[in-house]
Amino acid sequence: MGENGAGKTTLAKQLNGLLKPTLGRVTVDGDDTTKKSVAQLSRKVGIVFQNPDHLLFSETVREEVGFALKNFGFEPGVVVKQVERTLEALDLAHYADTSPFLLSGGERKRVALAAVLAWEPDYLILDEPTIGQDYQQKERLRNFILQLNSQGKAVVMVTHDVEFVAECNPKVVLMSKGEIVAQGQADEVLSDDGLIEKASLVKPQMAKLFSQLSEFGFPRDVVDVHRAKMLLGEKLSEVRVRVAQSS
Amino acid sequence: MSLRVLNGFKFSSLKTPVHRLDPRAKFLLVIGIIVPSLLFTNIYLLVGLLIVQVPLLMVGRVTKRWLQSLRAGVFLSALIFVVNFFTGPLVNAVALTLRFLLLMTTFSFFFMTTSPDDLGLAIDKVGFIRWLSRRWLGYPNALSFTFTTAVRLVPTMAVDAQTVVDAQRSRGLELDKGNLLKRVRNYIPILIPLLLIAIRRSLELAEALEARGFPGKERRTSLFELRFKPVDYLLLGISLGGIVLSFWVFFHYHVPTI
Numbered sequence: 316m317g318e319n320g321a322g323k324t325t326l327a328k329q330l331n332g333l334l335k336p337t338l339g340r341v342t343v344d345g346d347d348t349t350k351k352s353v354a355q356l357s358r359k360v361g362i363v364f365q366n367p368d369h370l371l372f373s374e375t376v377r378e379e380v381g382f383a384l385k386n387f388g389f390e391p392g393v394v395v396k397q398v399e400r401t402l403e404a405l406d407l408a409h410y411a412d413t414s415p416f417l418l419s420g421g422e423r424k425r426v427a428l429a430a431v432l433a434w435e436p437d438y439l440i441l442d443e444p445t446i447g448q449d450y451q452q453k454e455r456l457r458n459f460i461l462q463l464n465s466q467g468k469a470v471v472m473v474t475h476d477v478e479f480v481a482e483c484n485p486k487v488v489l490m491s492k493g494e495i496v497a498q499g500q501a502d503e504v505l506s507d508d509g510l511i512e513k514a515s516l517v518k519p520q521m522a523k524l525f526s527q528l529s530e531f532g533f534p535r536d537v538v539d540v541h542r543a544k545m546l547l548g549e550k551l552s553e554v555r556v557r558v559a560q561s562s
Numbered sequence: 563m564s565l566r567v568l569n570g571f572k573f574s575s576l577k578t579p580v581h582r583l584d585p586r587a588k589f590l591l592v593i594g595i596i597v598p599s600l601l602f603t604n605i606y607l608l609v610g611l612l613i614v615q616v617p618l619l620m621v622g623r624v625t626k627r628w629l630q631s632l633r634a635g636v637f638l639s640a641l642i643f644v645v646n647f648f649t650g651p652l653v654n655a656v657a658l659t660l661r662f663l664l665l666m667t668t669f670s671f672f673f674m675t676t677s678p679d680d681l682g683l684a685i686d687k688v689g690f691i692r693w694l695s696r697r698w699l700g701y702p703n704a705l706s707f708t709f710t711t712a713v714r715l716v717p718t719m720a721v722d723a724q725t726v727v728d729a730q731r732s733r734g735l736e737l738d739k740g741n742l743l744k745r746v747r748n749y750i751p752i753l754i755p756l757l758l759i760a761i762r763r764s765l766e767l768a769e770a771l772e773a774r775g776f777p778g779k780e781r782r783t784s785l786f787e788l789r790f791k792p793v794d795y796l797l798l799g800i801s802l803g804g805i806v807l808s809f810w811v812f813f814h815y816h817v818p819t820i
Binding site: 368369 | 734736754
């Protein structure tokens with residue numbers, strides 16, 4: 316996370332070799348990115364670009380999703396199977412023979428995601444995946460990311476959407492003016508006024524609430540609803556007991 | 563990457579004496595260089611016209627980008643050279659290649675040092691274009707606006723093109739792989755998104771313009787007015803002189819042409 320022009324996308328592009336380091340070294344699983352082609356690295360590191368219009372070109376969603384698989388030299392049988400699986404997983408199966416250009420913005424974004432997920436990269440990089448998505452789709456995306464995560468895949472997300480991040484409470488890397496200014500668990504980073512301002516973000520609502528509640532003895536580093544509910548619930552039952560005792 | 567060519571035609575917002583020249587005078591200079599280079603194939607003349615521009619590029623501080631665009635144009639000039647080498651004498655091949663480089667340099671010089679806004683203002687001043695625009699499109703500023711928009715969109719399109727290339731390369735597309743036919747086909751996944759983005763953008767632009775009351779009134783005023791400075795008159799004189807001289811020589815002497 317970080318302000319516009321902080322270098323988030325530049326960093327992401329380093330990871331599959333679209334950009335090569337001018338200074339220092341970037342390694343993916345121990346391989347120096349300067350020694351591998353973009354195609355070789357992309358097999359491992361899949362980047363989903365922000366705007367689906369930049370990559371959709373096929374006549375049908377099915378072809379679109381299969382494009383990368385053909386490029387990577389998968390067997391025809393495997394291509395068909397993988398495409399079906401990915402479309403199923405992203406709830407796009409009924410659009411398989413539709414032109415991607417006839418779909419809505421949110422659906423096109425999902426097709427773009429499917430086009431990368433199809434080859435099951437070990438590392439998935441999502442550039443601003445929540446822009447232009449309604450609440451339900453965001454919720455679905457979150458579940459999907461968590462599911463991938465539990466399958467042992469690393470998901471890196473470039474985003475401004477603090478609320479979305481807060482609910483997952485992942486590891487956050489804050490960037491500003493081309494440098495990493497902080498990294499750590501989301502509840503630590505996103506509740507820190509100084510860091511938030513530096514990266515020109517806004518605090519998640521829970522963090523705002525809890526920084527004001529700190530005078531009642533609540534911790535400040537709360538960003539997600541679940542932990543908030545737990546803490547407030549504890550306090551509430553504590554107070555209830557006290558009221559019952561005093562009356 | 564072939565897209566680097568476009569860098570050599572992108573406006574660089576610097577404040578050098580070359581940037582401050584009146585765009586009309588500068589455009590006439592471009593014509594003054596193009597006319598003789600198209601009329602004659604004398605190698606000394608072509609080389610001379612090329613060298614004349616180097617100090618201008620240096621003053622405008624765009625030499626580096628010009629060289630970049632030249633390097634990107636090497637493939638095309640080699641093609642021109644080879645084709646002409648097999649169809650005619652060596653001198654012709656050299657002259658035509660030089661002519662290509664010269665034209666590229668001249669346009670690159672003009673577009674790198676002239677802001678699209680100035681260009682629009684300049685075109686708007688030409689009475690003939692205003693008249694033509696009113697006849698065709700019913701509004702005197704429409705043609706100049708169309709041109710300015712087209713020029714303006716070049717850098718935006720270049721950024722889009724780079725993103726599309728990046729996105730497709732991330733999907734395992736290798737542009738410079740395979741035989742010639744395959745290589746041409748490799749560009750389909752680049753060109754289709756680019757075309758669609760351009761069409762979509764133009765529709766959005768049209769809506770935005772209508773929302774802001776385009777075309778507006780007949781007599782539009784502008785914040786900055788173009789005015790000729792002494793140096794512009796000098797440039798105008800040299801260019802006009804060059805053009806007239808070129809035509810005079812061309813029609814009075816039998817100059818061999820290709």
